[in-house]
Amino acid sequence: MSRCALKECQIEKDGRCLEGLGEACPHLLADSGEPTPITEPQEVEPATESIPISFEPLTKRIPLELAEARSFAQRGPCNVVALVGLPECGKTSLLARLHQLFQAGPVAGFDFAGSHSLPYLEELNWLATMESGGIGIPTMQRSSAIFDNSFLHLAVRSKANGTRMELLLNDIIGETFEKVSASQAECDKLIALARADHLVVVIDGEALAKNALRDYQLGQARDFLQRVLQSGQCGMHTVLHIVISKLDRLKGHEGVADKMEEEFKASFRSKMGSLHFWRIAARPMDGSLPTIEQIGRLFASWVETTDRYPEKALPTLPRDSWKRDFCRFGI
Numbered sequence: 001m002s003r004c005a006l007k008e009c010q011i012e013k014d015g016r017c018l019e020g021l022g023e024a025c026p027h028l029l030a031d032s033g034e035p036t037p038i039t040e041p042q043e044v045e046p047a048t049e050s051i052p053i054s055f056e057p058l059t060k061r062i063p064l065e066l067a068e069a070r071s072f073a074q075r076g077p078c079n080v081v082a083l084v085g086l087p088e089c090g091k092t093s094l095l096a097r098l099h100q101l102f103q104a105g106p107v108a109g110f111d112f113a114g115s116h117s118l119p120y121l122e123e124l125n126w127l128a129t130m131e132s133g134g135i136g137i138p139t140m141q142r143s144s145a146i147f148d149n150s151f152l153h154l155a156v157r158s159k160a161n162g163t164r165m166e167l168l169l170n171d172i173i174g175e176t177f178e179k180v181s182a183s184q185a186e187c188d189k190l191i192a193l194a195r196a197d198h199l200v201v202v203i204d205g206e207a208l209a210k211n212a213l214r215d216y217q218l219g220q221a222r223d224f225l226q227r228v229l230q231s232g233q234c235g236m237h238t239v240l241h242i243v244i245s246k247l248d249r250l251k252g253h254e255g256v257a258d259k260m261e262e263e264f265k266a267s268f269r270s271k272m273g274s275l276h277f278w279r280i281a282a283r284p285m286d287g288s289l290p291t292i293e294q295i296g297r298l299f300a301s302w303v304e305t306t307d308r309y310p311e312k313a314l315p316t317l318p319r320d321s322w323k324r325d326f327c328r329f330g331i
Contacts, residue, residue, distance in 0.1 A: 068116075078166040080151070080195050081302045085202035086220055087174030090245030093282040094202065095121070095152065095169065098299055101292065108296035110156040110303060113164060117152040148172050149192045156303060165303050170196065181223035187231050194233040197306040199272075200241045201225065205279070206249035208256050218260060222267070229271055237308040240272040241298065247291060248284040273307025 003012045004025070011017050017025050083091045099121040102112040115121065151168040158165075170192045179186040193199070201221050207213035221242075228234040242264055244250065244257050261277050269275045278298050280291040 076164065076166065078168060079197045079302055079306055080168045080170060080192070081198040081200060082170040082172060082193050082196035083200045083202060084172045084177045084224065085174060085245075086177060086204065086207075086217060089174065089202045089204040089207075090282055091171060091174075091200075091202045094243070094245065094280070094295070095171065097282040097295060101296070106159055107156075108300035109159050110165075110300065111159055113155040113157040115152075115154050117154070120152060148176050148190060151192065167302060177224060178220060180227055181220050184227065184231065187227050187233070190228075190233065193228065196234070196238060197308050198239045198241060198302050199228070199234055200243055202243045202245050203260075205244045205246040205257070205281075208244065208260070209250050209253040214256065222264075225268055229268075235271065236273050238272050239301070239305055239307055240268060240275045241278060241301070242275070243278045243280060243298070245280055245282065247279045247281040250279075274305070276301065 004017070009017065011025075083094070085091050098107065101107045106112075149170075151170050154167045154169065156165055156167065157163065172190065172193070176186065176190075180190065201224070203221055204213075204217055207217040225234075225240075234240070242261065244260075250257060257279065264277075265275065278294060280294050280298065282291075282295065284291075
């Protein structure tokens with residue numbers, strides 16, 4: 001006779017299952033007298049396959065190495081611009097300002113056509129923003145000596161005729177600038193400088209306005225230029241730009257800048273392909289001296305001028321192919 005584990009069930013007496021399931025009732029006792037174990041339905045996790053994730057970065061966080069820069073230079077017209085100056089002279093602020101200007105639109109008649117260095121350019125700007133948590137005067141991330149022979153990449157296209165140009169910007173740190181002035185061995189390490197179409201020497205306008213700093217600032221610039229001329233890294237193939245930065249801090253001492261320009265003309269004009277002077281304020285503290293137009297013209301000169309290849313023919317691509325620029329650089 002079947003027996004049930006439920007006390008109320010009378011199946012043992014009259015053969016009727018309390019649940020009405022008969023022999024299929026889960027509460028019926030087995031021959032051993034132990035109740036048939038009841039198992040609850042278990043939720044089963046769907047089978048998943050572990051797929052390794054791999055990806056290639058679209059752009060680089062650090063500047064391009066020499067080999068990478070060569071690959072860009074081989075694609076078509078390419079100008080190399082070397083920026084030098086003492087620490088805190090304003091080189092990095094100038095590069096950051098150019099990045100900001102292109103975010104707002106064309107610069108001096110040139111459209112942004114791609115960059116392989118956008119993350120690094122963003123980093124240049126970060127510490128100057130309120131979001132970074134900086135207090136007081138904006139500060140810029142300084143360059144590192146490991147990048148003395150590396151480049152930031154920027155491609156632009158002329159709005160007038162569609163001409164595309166690659167720019168490789170070589171930012172040499174201030175400490176290296178000082179060492180080169182005193183050592184030929186340090187000068188020889190600047191491999192990228194020998195390829196530069198443009199040499200941009202940035203002189204701190206705030207230092208020019210101070211008697212205690214002026215002579216050292218000018219002396220270092222003078223010694224650096226003499227050294228790179230002696231080594232042959234720069235010469236008649238080089239466009240030389242003397243840029244006085246922090247123009248807002250030079251107020252009342254413009255005569256010092258005038259005298260400096262005359263001296264540098266006499267010393268270096270005949271030894272370089274061409275010589276240009278600029279006065280800018282990339283980040284004026286009081287906003288009283290906006291020099292966006294001058295910065296734009298300075299940038300345009302890097303794109304349009306080269307004494308290394310005076311006969312260079314620049315190819316023109318149709319406008320309907322411009323969109324490919326961004327695909328090419330992975331942006």
